[in-house]
Amino acid sequence: MPLEISADAVGGSPGFSPFAPWRHRLSLLLVASTLALIFVGGLVTSTGSGLSVPDWPLSYGRVMPPMVGGVFYEHGHRMVASFVGFLTLVLAVWTARCETRAGVRRLAWLALAAVIAQGVLGGLTVLFLLPTPISVTHACLAQAFFCITIALAYLTSREWLSSTGTRDDVVGVRGAAVAATAAAFGQLVLGAVMRHIGAGLAVPDFPRMYGRWIPPAEVLAQLPVAVHLAHRGGAVIVLAFVLRLALRATRDGDARLARPAQLALALVFVQIALGALTVITEKAVLPTTAHVATGAAILGLCWFATLRTRRHRHAAVSAPAVAGLGDPAVS
Amino acid sequence: MFMRKTLAVVALAVPLALVACGGEKQEAPAAAPATTQTAAPGVAAGGAAAKGSASIGGKISFAGTAPAPEKIKVSADPYCQKEHKDGLERKVVDVKDGGLKDVFVYVKSGVTGTYPPPTEAVELDQTGCMYKPHIVALQVGQPLKIKNDDETLHNIHPRPAVNQEFNVGQARKGMEVTKTFDKKEVMIPVGCDVHPWMRSFISVLDHPFFAVTDEDGKYEIKGLPAGEYEVEAVHEKLKSQMGKITVKDGEKATLDLSYKG
Numbered sequence: 001m002p003l004e005i006s007a008d009a010v011g012g013s014p015g016f017s018p019f020a021p022w023r024h025r026l027s028l029l030l031v032a033s034t035l036a037l038i039f040v041g042g043l044v045t046s047t048g049s050g051l052s053v054p055d056w057p058l059s060y061g062r063v064m065p066p067m068v069g070g071v072f073y074e075h076g077h078r079m080v081a082s083f084v085g086f087l088t089l090v091l092a093v094w095t096a097r098c099e100t101r102a103g104v105r106r107l108a109w110l111a112l113a114a115v116i117a118q119g120v121l122g123g124l125t126v127l128f129l130l131p132t133p134i135s136v137t138h139a140c141l142a143q144a145f146f147c148i149t150i151a152l153a154y155l156t157s158r159e160w161l162s163s164t165g166t167r168d169d170v171v172g173v174r175g176a177a178v179a180a181t182a183a184a185f186g187q188l189v190l191g192a193v194m195r196h197i198g199a200g201l202a203v204p205d206f207p208r209m210y211g212r213w214i215p216p217a218e219v220l221a222q223l224p225v226a227v228h229l230a231h232r233g234g235a236v237i238v239l240a241f242v243l244r245l246a247l248r249a250t251r252d253g254d255a256r257l258a259r260p261a262q263l264a265l266a267l268v269f270v271q272i273a274l275g276a277l278t279v280i281t282e283k284a285v286l287p288t289t290a291h292v293a294t295g296a297a298i299l300g301l302c303w304f305a306t307l308r309t310r311r312h313r314h315a316a317v318s319a320p321a322v323a324g325l326g327d328p329a330v331s
Numbered sequence: 332m333f334m335r336k337t338l339a340v341v342a343l344a345v346p347l348a349l350v351a352c353g354g355e356k357q358e359a360p361a362a363a364p365a366t367t368q369t370a371a372p373g374v375a376a377g378g379a380a381a382k383g384s385a386s387i388g389g390k391i392s393f394a395g396t397a398p399a400p401e402k403i404k405v406s407a408d409p410y411c412q413k414e415h416k417d418g419l420e421r422k423v424v425d426v427k428d429g430g431l432k433d434v435f436v437y438v439k440s441g442v443t444g445t446y447p448p449p450t451e452a453v454e455l456d457q458t459g460c461m462y463k464p465h466i467v468a469l470q471v472g473q474p475l476k477i478k479n480d481d482e483t484l485h486n487i488h489p490r491p492a493v494n495q496e497f498n499v500g501q502a503r504k505g506m507e508v509t510k511t512f513d514k515k516e517v518m519i520p521v522g523c524d525v526h527p528w529m530r531s532f533i534s535v536l537d538h539p540f541f542a543v544t545d546e547d548g549k550y551e552i553k554g555l556p557a558g559e560y561e562v563e564a565v566h567e568k569l570k571s572q573m574g575k576i577t578v579k580d581g582e583k584a585t586l587d588l589s590y591k592g
Contacts, residue, residue: 061500
């Protein structure tokens with residue numbers, strides 16, 4: 001089912017909404033801060049510091065513990081998360097007060113709900129000693145929240161508000177963007193599972209697997225190995241989908257669509273190299289953490305490409321779907 | 332309007348919920364300290380099995396070349412850096428004159444009867460950003476008192492396979508926490524996530540017949556009833572070694588075991 005970003009899709013009446021530069025800048029700051037937060041969260045896991053602060057919401061009974069050893073990473077993560085939570089709260093209240101599009105207001109509230117849920121999940125995973133389901137959900141919700149912030153930033157951008165119409169999607173870039181986004185998100189879920197069950201080195205060599213190009217059958221039955229290999233296989237799938245998106249966006253000829261897709265493709269190659277380095281260096285902190293953050297960046301770019309294609313292209317066989325959302329041309 | 336009310340409720344409820352979740356891990360400090368290096372058959376009153384007069388002793392030796400000591404960077408915490416100005420080295424395989432230190436030696440099978448746990452606590456100290464002792468042994472139900480003697484914070488985080496995992500913070504010097512283990516389990520790894528180089532092992536048995544080798548690799552298990560026993564020596568890095576021995580009342584039997592590098 002195709003994704004349609006219409007007034008109905010975000011649940012609002014298509015009232016006129018003037019460009020609010022400072023609110024848009026705040027949303028951009030939120031996007032950047034969230035990506036930084038994902039990197040810092042990755043640092044916590046990469047350094048094995050997730051339980052260096054055993055209590056929550058305070059840290060060793062204090063608001064500000066000594067930033068030593070693993071506390072630096074874990075409490076640092078909490079501090080950056082608090083900053084992101086604060087930005088989200090300000091943006092949600094600001095949007096609720098000033099935004100005329102109900103759908104955007106709801107999206108801002110959704111962002112606030114997500115960041116609160118994310119904080120609670122982070123606390124629960126500490127208090128329950130990093131149970132895999134909670135830790136994986138925490139990791140995946142981080143990516144989903146990142147996508148929400150990107151949507152908020154784009155929906156409040158001058159480009160979205162001043163777009164004067166769409167044209168036919170003759171090369172199929174819309175579907176390609178959705179598929180690439182889904183593939184990237186699926187791969188991030190697999191990566192989170194692999195990370196939190198400790199399967200990052202379940203296959204200890206790269207590019208071979210247990211010294212072979214086709215891994216021995218007896219190891220495939222082991223869950224960590226299966227998850228690890230699925231993640232490697234997922235990388236090939238993501239590469240295929242992002243390559244398809246980049247090719248179609250380039251063929252479309254619109255730089256607004258081609259640029260994020262091409263950048264995502266470049267990052268996929270960087271990401272594969274970082275994945276290899278993670279294995280070869282036996283999960284050295286920097287490549288492992290950069291692998292997490294680059295994965296988020298690829299997802300964010302594919303999602304941004306999806307939003308842009310929905311804004312500027314409509315399905316070749318149907319009526320224009322991107323109407324409303326405060327588009328001055330249609331309101 | 333609805334959203335504003337919702338926000339107000341969230342703003343009030345979330346901090347309350349968060350505060351309510353915190354501070355559950357504080358525990359009362361324990362009573363008297365106890366030694367862990369050599370097992371004492373000091374069995375508490377009530378339902379104890381017969382106390383024996385035999386003992387098993389010997390030397391756990393290591394033949395070959397021991398791995399080079401690990402060099403550990405402690406600069407992540409200025410206090411630890413101050414405690415180890417020249418850096419920290421850890422000998423995982425600590426050999427002196429062929430004797431292997433820090434091997435947990437215990438009677439694996441042959442013990443009959445029940446041995447209620449001593450009431451005195453075994454102590455695990457955090458001092459100089461290290462655990463002392465490195466190998467801790469106690470009985471099921473016996474208190475383990477964990478102390479922070481450092482001017483920095485630590486968290487104590489055992490990762491048992493069958494016992495209950497816990498993670499307790501000690502923010503200040505002098506803090507203590509007492510824990511017990513309710514199942515037997517050998518060599519439970521214990522770590523501090525703040526200082527990842529800190530490592531210790533806790534062994535929990537349902538009888539008092541165990542010991543830890545000293546720096547010469549020597550051990551002694553006292554108070555055994557006469558009988559035939561299977562003894563296991565477990566090292567954190569090397570494979571375990573097994574031996575069988577028969578002891579008579581009042582005798583000290585010798586059982587030496589050896590590892591090869």
